[in-house]
Amino acid sequence: MWKLKVAEGQGPWLNSTNNFVGRQIWEFDPDAGTPEEREAVEEARDDYRKNRSRVRPSGDVLMRIQLKKENSNIDLSIPPVRLGEKEQVDYEAVTTALRKAVRLNCATQSKDGHWPAENAGPLFFTPPLVSTYFC
Numbered sequence: 001m002w003k004l005k006v007a008e009g010q011g012p013w014l015n016s017t018n019n020f021v022g023r024q025i026w027e028f029d030p031d032a033g034t035p036e037e038r039e040a041v042e043e044a045r046d047d048y049r050k051n052r053s054r055v056r057p058s059g060d061v062l063m064r065i066q067l068k069k070e071n072s073n074i075d076l077s078i079p080p081v082r083l084g085e086k087e088q089v090d091y092e093a094v095t096t097a098l099r100k101a102v103r104l105n106c107a108t109q110s111k112d113g114h115w116p117a118e119n120a121g122p123l124f125f126t127p128p129l130v131s132t133y134f135c
Contacts, residue, residue: 001032007112074107
């Protein structure tokens with residue numbers, strides 16, 4: 001099973017001035033996890049194979065499963081807010097949606113305080129945009 005290692009470093013050639021904060025690597029261990037966890041990972045992989053054309057590139061489903069398990073003290077059982085076309089948005093609906101979003105954001109935060117993710121798009125497209133904008 002794949003496991004995300006965050007803020008860890010080993011080896012004689014690795015050193016860090018910030019204790020490897022923000023460093024993330026994926027490691028494979030075929031014997032890791034319980035049978036239920038392995039089944040959840042296999043379901044996520046099958047879902048990805050079936051819906052590959054509709055899946056966002058930065059979905060990071062395996063990472064989200066792992067981080068939600070590590071941050072299991074955060075209650076994510078708030079039901080989603082569903083409004084019809086003619087319903088008015090009220091204070092309670094906005095507050096509930098905001099609570100759910102903040103709790104999900106906290107549940108996907110790593111132990112060193114950053115949010116691990118695939119950020120290749122912004123890192124690739126931002127420098128040319130900035131250079132063309134200011135020239």
